[in-house]
Every structure is written in C-alpha cells, then in structure tokens.
Amino acid sequence: MDQFWRLVGPRSIAVASAFLLVTGVSVLWVFSSLYVTGLSTIPLIGDELGNAEQRRKGFISHAQKLYNMGYAKFKNRTWRLTGTDGDRIILPRHLLDDVGRMPDSHISIEKAIEKSNEIRYTGLGGTQGETEFLIHLIRSDLTHALNRINPRLEEEIAHATVEELGPCEDWTRAVIYQKMLRIVAVASGNIFIGPDLCRSEEWIVPAITYTVDLFTAIGKLKQWRWWTRPIGQYFIPEIESLHQHRRKAVEWLEPVVAKRRQMMEKKGYEAPDDMLQWMMNKGHEFNVSDNSLALIQLNLSLAAIHTTTLTTTLVLYDIVAQPGLVQELRNEVRTAMANHGDKLTTRALHDMRLLDSVMKESQRTNPVNLVRFIRIVEKPVTLSDGTYLPPGTHIESAHASILQDRNLYSNPETFDGHRFLNLRSGATPDPLQYKNKEQYQFVTATKDFMSFGYGRHACPGRFFAGNEIKLILARILVDYDFKMPDGLTERYANLNTGLDSLPDPTKALLFKRLNS
C-alpha cells in the first residue's frame, strides 16, 4: 500500500473520495437499471452459479461455456449473463436489424470501446473527430487506392517474406506468428507511412508493441474489480509503456511531417502516395492538426496489424494440416497469376475464390472473440420484440455461437475450405437464402457472420486487410513449400482465455523455398 500512496501522492484523498462516491452511485445505478427498468426480467444464464460476484468469477473461468449454453437455450430471444463489468445483454440475430444502423447518439460503439479498452486508464484513443477522420481516410482514400497501391504492396510483401523467412534452401523452422507480425507491419507501413520509413525498426517495433502493451494492460486491469481499477492502474507497468510509446511516436513523426510540409512548398515536388500524406492533405477539412498525426498513426496500427496477423496465422495453421488443400490453393494462385501477366494484380486476387473461401472458413472456425457488435445504449431503445433497453445497457451478439449454428452452417464443426466457394457459386444449398451470393465473400459483414463487426461501424479496413492477407498467402503458396515440424499432423490448438481464442504465437512451421 505504501507504494501506492507514494505513487498517487497528494491526490490520494481526492481520489479516494471520488472513488467512494462513484462506488455508491454505481451500486445504486446497477440496482436501478436492473430492477427498476426491468432488465431483470430478461432471462439470465449462469443463475445457478450464485450471486453477481460468483457469476463474474464463472464468466472469467468459463465464458465460452456460458455463451454456448445461452445460445442453445435462447438463440431467438434476448438473454443476459454477468461479465467482468456487470450484466451483458445478448441480442438474437433478428433483433440486430433493429440496432445495426441506429445513430451513435442512441447506440454507441465509442462508449463500448471506452469501457472494454479501459480508456480512462490506458489513455487510448483520440477525439471523436480524429476517429471519424481516420475512418473517412480508410474508406475513401485507402480502399479506393487498392488497385493503384497493389504493385507496391506486392513488392514489399515479397521483400519482407524473404527477410523474415530467410533463404529456406532446406527445411527451415519459423515461429510463424512472430514472423507474420513483422511482415504485416512492414507491408502495412509501406502504405501507412511510406516505403522510406516502413522498414525502420523505429516504425516496426512500436507498431507491434503498442497493441501488445495495450492488451496486456487491459487484461491486467480487468483482473481488478472495476471499482479498484483507479488503484490497480498504478501497479501495471504496461500503462506507463503506453504513455512512452505515444511520446516517442510524436517525437519520431513530427520531423517527418515538418519535412514533408517544407517539401510541399517546392515547385514540382511529387508528394508521397501514402496514408500519412493523405492525412496531411485532408487534415484541415476535419480540423485535425499535424500534431495529432502520430497518435492517429498509432491508432491505425492498433486497428490493423495484430488483427491482420492473427487472421493470416490462423489460415496457415488451418491449411498446413491439410496438404491436399495447400496444393489446390497453390494451383489456383498460379493459374490466377498466369492469367494476369504473372502478377498478383487486384483482378488476380479477385479470381482466387478458393483462397477467399478458405480465409472465410478459417474465420468461421476460429472466431478470435466470442462476441461482436459490442455497444452501449445511450438513449432508451425499445426493440421490436418489446424489450426495453435503458441508457447504460451493454449489448452484444453471440458471434462465436452463431458461427457454429448448424441451421446456418452445415456440419459446423468441420473445416470445409470449399464451404463459401460452394455457397457463392450455388453448388450447395444456401441455408441463409441470400439473394446475392456474393455476401459469402471474405470481406462481407453480415449479422450472420461478424468477424468484421456489423452495421454502421463494421470494419472499414476489411478491404485492405483482405487484399493484404491474400497477397501474403499467395506469395507464400507460390514461393514456399511448408509443413508442420516433427512429424506433427494435427492442427495447432488455439489458446482460449476469457472471450478470446487466439493462435498459439509460439508454434513453428517448416518452410522450404520452391524450385531452390
């Protein structure tokens, strides 16, 4: 305790009183929101575990079981369970239509992120305007530039893959998640901050470790009860690391931006074609100054790099255990390239329909999080089934359970690389009866498949991500043979903790350069 008081110093009394006040008010608020507004009438899963604290502990130790139980029992109804931060209301798929497009003033993603990412302590994020600016740039500049930037991205990926995997003249071991992180950071960096800086360790290291420190800090904070977190934050070194990352990012990027501004004054200067430049060109329209660009870039890497790495690694873990599928994919990539001047053009990537299907099936069988569409109700909402949601209610969708629903996906427990290819082409019956079968593409976000979220805030970076993942996998498929080491044949198990299910980052694969 001594250490704590030394850390908080003279602010301690203010902190403590604010704290008691908040605790008292919150207890009253939880009571009133559940009992006065009628949320308590929504069926509860985990009731048998005991009181709220016992249910919270049950959630920490076996969330997956609780979600599966809830979905099996109430999949077409609204139900609830108790999480680390109070009750979570799980909406059935058909009610997501009611809320998916509601304005942020009613259903807020920002409040949900604030809560789930413990922004009060981690200091993550920017202003609302900065977030809107980033989303605008991703949608209108980055996504529209894919065709133009693809040759550059292809080249950077080819270079980074050789750098990371080495010559691989003979079978060579690679801890693939670690390698993939660097390949994704460098390739994305080429487009985010330009080819001159993306290979620099000053970019790669923070682009990777900012996210790691953030999620470690959040994980540690969540182990403290919410009302003890104002204290807990001082015992978590990663929170200080986050502040340091932000300081260093500003120090590092400021001169780069200043230099570019100087050059822009010069006649005939050809400005770089990257996110940083697009940010500089459009900042004034969104009231975003050059000083904010370093932090916006950090937020961009946070959204882009680990998500893309996880997805790519999971696909590799899935296919390496199926050598027949690897050969089929390799043939598809070779044919597509041959039809497009031996290049991985946008059209060639589009023709890789089996690869697209395998990537989507990998997301279906490895949902990295049990839930999606996490939102906080800001203004009272009454759903079409009559459920009333008062302000402050946490809502979400049981994403992982939906992906295992046999009424939506036949033989859901089986990895079928051709599943979405067959659904797209009409070769197998479509349980969801989509009018447009293109909805089975990797990048499509629907309420039946929420790996990229759903509704007005569905991931804007999914087109860039899909493009980049295909480029990386296609490069690996045509340039390398790969297999599991030590005669292993079973797919590496994912690591399940709390709501997350992640690829094991310590596992190795063997690579050998083809035609070497």
Ligand code: HEM
């Ligand atoms: C496979 C890789 C990726 C996955 C699985 C993924 C997944 C997601 C998910 C689940 C959300 C929340 C959506 C919701 O709650 O409805 C999201 C939001 C977001 N993603 Fe991605 N993402 C990926 C890659 C990227 C990339 C490459 C970028 C940037 C280029 C990006 C930028 C964003 C941004 C800015 C948001 C916030 C959108 C908003 O609040 O409106 N993501 N992403």
